[in-house]
Amino acid sequence: MANTISAILPILQDAATVVGREQVGFIPACYKNTSVARAGLNQTVNYPVVPTMSSASVTPAATSSSGTDMTVAAGSIVMDNLKKVSWNFTGEQEVALSNGDIGPFRDIYAQTLQQAMRKLCNEIEAALWVAAYVNASRAVGTTAGTAPFATANNLTELAGLKRILDDNGAPMGDRAFVAGSDALVNLLGLQTGFTRVNESGSSEALRQGVIGRAFGFDVYNSTQIGAVTAGTAASATTNNAGYAVGATTLTGASAGTGTILNGDIVSFASENAAYKYVLQNTTATVTAGTIDADVSDGWSAKLGRPGLRAAMSAATKAMTMIATSTRHIGLQRQGLHLVMRAPNDGNDGAADVATVTDPKSGLVFQLARYAQYMQSSWEMRVLYGVAAPNSDLIAVLYG
Numbered sequence: 001m002a003n004t005i006s007a008i009l010p011i012l013q014d015a016a017t018v019v020g021r022e023q024v025g026f027i028p029a030c031y032k033n034t035s036v037a038r039a040g041l042n043q044t045v046n047y048p049v050v051p052t053m054s055s056a057s058v059t060p061a062a063t064s065s066s067g068t069d070m071t072v073a074a075g076s077i078v079m080d081n082l083k084k085v086s087w088n089f090t091g092e093q094e095v096a097l098s099n100g101d102i103g104p105f106r107d108i109y110a111q112t113l114q115q116a117m118r119k120l121c122n123e124i125e126a127a128l129w130v131a132a133y134v135n136a137s138r139a140v141g142t143t144a145g146t147a148p149f150a151t152a153n154n155l156t157e158l159a160g161l162k163r164i165l166d167d168n169g170a171p172m173g174d175r176a177f178v179a180g181s182d183a184l185v186n187l188l189g190l191q192t193g194f195t196r197v198n199e200s201g202s203s204e205a206l207r208q209g210v211i212g213r214a215f216g217f218d219v220y221n222s223t224q225i226g227a228v229t230a231g232t233a234a235s236a237t238t239n240n241a242g243y244a245v246g247a248t249t250l251t252g253a254s255a256g257t258g259t260i261l262n263g264d265i266v267s268f269a270s271e272n273a274a275y276k277y278v279l280q281n282t283t284a285t286v287t288a289g290t291i292d293a294d295v296s297d298g299w300s301a302k303l304g305r306p307g308l309r310a311a312m313s314a315a316t317k318a319m320t321m322i323a324t325s326t327r328h329i330g331l332q333r334q335g336l337h338l339v340m341r342a343p344n345d346g347n348d349g350a351a352d353v354a355t356v357t358d359p360k361s362g363l364v365f366q367l368a369r370y371a372q373y374m375q376s377s378w379e380m381r382v383l384y385g386v387a388a389p390n391s392d393l394i395a396v397l398y399g
Contacts, residue, residue: 024121024122024125024220024222024224025125025176025178025179025220025221025222025225026125026128026129026132026178026220026222026224026329026336027121027124027125027128027338027363028176028220029176029178029218029220029331029333029336030128030331030333030335030336030337030338031333031334031336031337031338032337032338032339032340032363033337033338033339033340040079040344041079041080041082041343041383042078042079042080044077044078044079056068077337077339077385077386077387077389078385079339079383079384079385080385081123081127081382081383081384081385082343082381082382082383083120083123083381083382083384084379084380084381084382085115085116085119085120085379085380085381086377086378086379086380087112087116087377087378088372088375088376088377088378089109089375089376089378090374090375090376091374091375091376094376113367113380116380117365117380120363120365120380120381120382121363122223122224124338124340124363124382124384124386125222125224126224127384127386128336128338128386129178129222129224129225129327129329130263130287130288131287131336131386131387131388132178132327132329132331132335132336132388132394132396133228133263133278133327133329133396134262134263134278134280134287134288134388135278135280135304135388135391135394136263136278136304136329136388136391136394136395136396137164137168137277137278137303137304137305137306137391137392137393137394137395138164138275138276138277138278138304138309138395138396139164139265139276139277139278139322139395139396139397139398140157140160140161140163140164140276140395140396140397140398141157141265141276141322141325141396141397141398141399142157142399143399144230144322144323144324144325144398144399145227145323145324145325145399146399147180147182147183147185147186147326147399148179148183148186148328148397148398148399149183149186149187149190149191150186150190150399151190152190152191152192153190153191153192153193154191155191155193155214155215157397157399158177158214158215158217158330158397159215160397161177161215161217161330161395161397162215162216162217162330164330164395165330165331165332165393165395167309168305168306168392168393168395169306169392170332170335170392170393171332171334171393172216173332174332174333174334175216175217175218175330175331175332175333176217176218176219176220176330176331176332176333177214177215177217177218177219177220177328177329177330177397178220178221178222178225178328178329178330178331179219179220179221179222179225179328180221180222180223180225180226180326180328181221181223181225182326182399183326183328183397183399184211184219184221187211187219188211194211194214217330225326225327225328225329226326227324227325227326228263228288228324228325228326228327229261229324230261230264230265230321230322230323230324230325231258231259231260231261231264231290231291231321232257232258232259232321233256233257233258233259233260233264233295233319233321234256234257234258234321235255235256235257235318236252236253236255236256236257236258236260236295236299236318236319237252237253237255237256237316237317237318237319238250238251238252238253238268238312238316238317238319239251239252239253239298239316240253240314240315240316241314242311242312242313242314242315243308243311243312244308244311245307245308245309245310245311246306246307246308247303247307247308247312248302248303248304248305248307248308249282249300249301249302249303250300250301250302250303251298251299251300252292252295252298252299252300252301252319253298253316254296254297254298255295255296255316256295256296256319257294257295257296258294258295259290259291259292259293259294259295260279260290260291260292260295260299260301261279261288261289261290261291262279262280262281262287262288262289262290262291263278263279263280263288263327264278264279264291264321264322265277265278265279265321265322265325265396265398266279266319266320266321266322267319267320267322268312268317268318268319268320269317269318269319269320270312270313270317271310271311271312271313271317272308272309272310272312272317274310275308275309275310276322277303277304277308278303278304278391278396279291279301279302279303280301280302280303280304280391281301281302282300282301282302304391304392304394305390305391305392306392322398325398325399326398326399327396327397327398328396328397328398328399329394329395329396329397330394330395330396330397331393331394331395332390332393332394333393334389334390334393335388335389335390335391335392335393335394336386336387336388336393336394337386337387337388337389338384338385338386339384339385339386339387340363340364340382340383340384340385341364341382341383341384342355342364342365342366342381342382342383343366343381343382343383345366345368349370350368350369350370351369351370351371351376352368352369353366353367353368353369354366354367354368355367363382364382365380365381365382366379366380366381366382367379367380368381
């Protein structure tokens with residue numbers, strides 16, 4: 001064939017620079033491992049989860065006492081997404097590209113590469129968002145269905161997000177606030193502390209629409225953030241067993257009607273009325289789905305670490321569901337993980353294969369060309385998995 005991948009790598013590099021960061025916020029904010037070579041498709045990468053520890057009084061003695069035993073749990077990330085974007089070009093079209101012509105076909109080819117990378121980036125971004133809001137620890141917000149920061153010169157909601165991470169003991173560095181477009185509009189349009197140069201100390205928000213940092217968060221925008229449908233549970237309660245501070249599994253009584261969905265935001269009566277918790281499946285998951293299809297026969301759900309903030313007395317507690325809302329995310333980098341690498345082509349007969357790393361986002365893509373009859377078939381592809389191993393490092397701002 002007239003064309004090889006090496007001839008178009010400069011175009012591909014330009015595409016990576018432009019598209020890899022175009023509409024993403026979770027990709028730069030999360031922890032990334034882009035060279036997980038030991039895991040294949042649908043295989044698991046394990047990581048340790050060390051439990052919280054307790055203290056005890058020291059009693060002088062002739063010999064030291066034994067340390068307290070602890071059980072280190074195992075979390076996992078499954079490399080379960082092998083995705084591609086594919087297209088064809090005929091031999092004559094490739095000749096038009098390879099002869100150095102700078103006409104329309106070269107533009108078409110460059111845009112094809114850009115759109116392929118854009119599609120894959122957006123899918124990864126969406127997967128990270130779902131993992132974040134489903135596996136968050138707690139939530140803060142004012143009114144479901146109303147974009148945050150709607151009150152001029154009032155950043156109370158962002159302060160509340162910071163408080164959750166602070167109370168959870170999240171490290172102060174590498175924090176990010178990933179906002180949907182509606183929240184970002186209010187930040188730029190109503191919170192004049194960002195756009196007034198004399199108050200913010202910078203003209204970036206006013207001139208470039210870039211907020212930078214606020215309350216210790218690097219502020220990003222993600223167009224993948226949207227409304228999340230809430231469960232329909234009404235008049236549901238916990239059982240009357242009572243739960244200690246830090247409890248991470250709750251059992252419901254046979255009461256009420258409706259459903260509970262993974263990632264639902266709820267509060268519980270009396271002791272925990274001030275806290276909004278995120279409910280999760282009792283089995284490890286990073287995906288949306290149903291926790292219980294009918295609460296009238298009882299239910300069981302998990303809370304992300306650090307669990308209950310206030311002890312529940314031994315009595316049933318009414319559960320209040322936050323309605324359908326948009327889920328913006330505050331996180332510390334280690335709360336959300338992306339593992340990713342170029343797929344192994346297995347010597348499948350591709351005429352050319354190249355691996356390219358986006359220099360800004362760190363994402364790794366593989367481009368392959370297959371020689372066919374009078375044409376070439378192209379694929380842009382990637383293998384990846386996402387996980388939220390540390391729910392105590394993730395919080396939701398709903399609106």
